[in-house]
Structures are given as structure tokens and as C-alpha cells.
Amino acid sequence: MKRRKVLEKKKSMEELMKEASAVKDQISLFPRFRCFDRNGLSVYLESGVGEKLSSCMKRYIQTLLKINMAGPYGAEWKIEEKVKRREMVAAEARYIFARDASIAKVNETSSTGGKEENCTLWMGDGDPVVGFVQYRFVLEENVPVIYVYELQLEPHVQGKGLGIFLMQLIELIACQYHMSAVMLTVQKQNLHAMKFYISKLRYAISTTSPSKVGAEKNYEILCKAFDREAKAKLEVYVPTRVLLASQFL
Numbered sequence: 001m002k003r004r005k006v007l008e009k010k011k012s013m014e015e016l017m018k019e020a021s022a023v024k025d026q027i028s029l030f031p032r033f034r035c036f037d038r039n040g041l042s043v044y045l046e047s048g049v050g051e052k053l054s055s056c057m058k059r060y061i062q063t064l065l066k067i068n069m070a071g072p073y074g075a076e077w078k079i080e081e082k083v084k085r086r087e088m089v090a091a092e093a094r095y096i097f098a099r100d101a102s103i104a105k106v107n108e109t110s111s112t113g114g115k116e117e118n119c120t121l122w123m124g125d126g127d128p129v130v131g132f133v134q135y136r137f138v139l140e141e142n143v144p145v146i147y148v149y150e151l152q153l154e155p156h157v158q159g160k161g162l163g164i165f166l167m168q169l170i171e172l173i174a175c176q177y178h179m180s181a182v183m184l185t186v187q188k189q190n191l192h193a194m195k196f197y198i199s200k201l202r203y204a205i206s207t208t209s210p211s212k213v214g215a216e217k218n219y220e221i222l223c224k225a226f227d228r229e230a231k232a233k234l235e236v237y238v239p240t241r242v243l244l245a246s247q248f249l
Contacts, residue, residue, distance in 0.1 A: 050093025056124030180230035
């Protein structure tokens with residue numbers, strides 16, 4: 001009976017994940033999050049799927065990743081860059097792209113009084129992309145979660161609230177599809193990101209993170225759980241005997 005119950009629960013979670021992944025435009029469920037217009041920044045959001053990215057979008061993602069992440073990864077970047085390229089186009093990868101609604105800001109030059117650092121990296125058609133989130137619906141410790149693989153913003157749009165806005169949307173999507181938590185990985189050297197997630201967004205170092213299991217790694221796994229079971233497995237250390245006992249309550 002116990003084995004049957006475990007198998008039924010696993011099947012139910014797999015169906016839950018499949019249902020969530022089948023929706024190609026999760027933003028449509030939250031129309032108020034379609035646009036962000038604050039602090040001098042005006043962008044709108046659109047969804048994407050890893051296996052359907054255009055060549056231009058792939059180049060953009062690779063370029064922004066290198067600009068933002070080569071420093072924190074240091075000598076490991078050459079290897080990690082190859083890993084990220086594979087992750088980028090995976091069938092299960094889901095995206096939210098932020099496009100600048102102010103076309104006049106694109107490629108400003110000193111002749112118009114603009115600064116080069118305010119120029120977008122986007123080289124494709126349409127309004128310029130200025131950042132993105134890549135995420136997946138996965139199981140962690142047999143708990144259904146949204147795992148954020150990347151949250152990357154161009155330097156000139158950072159510090160204006162867009163990152164918080166995007167993570168709030170991810171959390172809403174997680175709750176909409178009955179995901180029990182949002183998880184992500186952060187390089188220890190990326191002090192700005194660590195402060196952003198832990199201090200501003202109230203994420204905690206997960207029980208699955210290397211530092212919590214006695215492993216020496218250059219990264220931490222962070223988590224924000226939404227229910228008791230997820231908190232016990234992913235956020236708060238609970239002795240095994242207590243966790244096992246709770247399954248029979």
C-alpha cells in the first residue's frame with residue numbers, strides 16, 4: 001500500500017509538471033505583468049521555448065551570459081559556457097524575455113547625447129531585448145518546483161526593479177501550477193546576486209546546497225518554499241526520523 005501510494009503521488013506530480021510545461025505563454029495568465037513601466041524603464045514581456053529560439057536570440061543570450069557571468073565563474077567559465085549553451089536550447093527550457101518599448105533608445109551614440117553603456121546588445125528585428133529569465137518545471141527531492149536557470153539583465157537596466165518584477169512573476173507562475181517552491185543556483189563570487197536573492201527576495205540557502213551537505217563548491221542553491229513539505233525538504237533542516245514520522249500524520 002505504501003509503495004502504491006508513493007507511485008501514485010509520483011505519477012500525479014509528473015502529470016502536474018507536464019501540464020505546466022505544455023502552456024507556451026504563461027505570461028498570458030497574468031496580464032498585469034505583461035508590462036513594466038517604472039524608474040525610467042519601459043519594457044514588455046514575451047514568452048519563449050528553448051528548442052524554438054531564433055539564431056539571433058541564441059547569440060544574444062550567449063553574449064549577455066558572457067558579459068554578466070564570465071567574472072563570477074572565473075577560470076571555470078570556458079567549461080560552464082558550453083554547459084549553458086546546451087541548457088539554452090533544451091526542449092524543457094522556458095523563457096521570459098524583456099523587450100524595451102522605447103525604440104528611440106536603441107543604439108544611442110554620443111552625437112545624440114547618449115552613452116554607450118545605455119545601448120542594448122540586441123542585434124535582431126523588433127524592439128530590443130534587454131534581459132531574460134530561463135526556467136524549468138522540475139522535481140527536486142520529489143518536490144515539484146520551478147528552477148530558475150538564469151536571470152540576466154543588461155547592465156543599464158539593472159537596479160530599476162525589473163529583476164524583482166520578473167522573480168515575482170516566476171513565483172506567481174509557480175503557485176498557479178501548484179509548484180511547491182522556486183529554486184536557483186548562485187555563484188558565491190556573485191555577491192550582488194546573493195544579496196539580491198537573500199536580502200531583497202527572502203530566499204534561503206537550500207538544504208540541498210553544497211554548503212549544507214558538507215561539500216566545497218563555488219555555488220549555493222537557494223530556495224523559497226510555499227508549503228510545509230517543501231520547507232521541510234528544501235529549506236529547513238529536519239532530522240530524518242522527524243521527517244519520516246511526518247509522512248504518516
